[in-house]
Amino acid sequence: MHPQLQLLVALQDMEQMIQEAEDQKKAAELEGMGFNLGGLDGLKSAQEELEAKIDPRHRNYYRRLTKHFGHAVVPVVGNLCTGCFASIPASFVSVTNENKVQKCENCGRILYWP
């Protein structure tokens, strides 16, 4: 997997985790089951560290997409971008995650083949 894409995927996972821990309703649900979410500050520092490892070019693009769409990276399922449901050209599929950070030609989201 492209190392920058790997970092972007990890960043998005981590940001979702932080969001859910900060969401009072969702946090209360987890705490009600007995889970402790006390390490939120540590997780936020880990998120900053991870973000600093990402190439500024990719990072800025990721930020723009996140602001606009909520999720910057989307999985490709059945040759469709799951962000906008445009089909992904076969030429893209053949390079998948390996060689570069690919974008959907229609919506611009970063593509990930799970």
Added chain:
Amino acid sequence: MDIAEVLNHTSPDLFLSDLTATDKQSALAEMVTGLVAGTTITNNETILQMLQSRENLGSTAVGPGIAFPHGRTLAVQKLTILIARSREGIDFDSEDGKPTQLFFMLIAPPQDSGHKYIKSLAALTDKMQNTELRDKLLESADFEGFCTTLKEG
């Protein structure tokens, strides 16, 4: 959510009867390796990283001798549950300081229609308050037996 419905998200290939790992870090890695081996999921690195972040937020060892490593990641397309046991027990940073012997690992996609993930987690944490049931689950011979005991419990 009914426990039978929760069990629809696991399979005999996602049952690790006795982990060889002896510490938390390698136990998580062993479970993720099992997850990748038992499914079409490929990105073990991302899943492991997500689970480690989750443990940094707070240990998921919240039941008596039980942990529920869980989280959402782009690396999976549907809720997948792996069950693992450790006869020796593993230090999983539990609140009571006791070793963890039973693990339910729940990995969900970023979006999950019908909140299957949270409902499954709630059903399992609730069910596992019962320590007698936990002891029986540790003794079950195989996946089939484990599921039967869990449904009856």
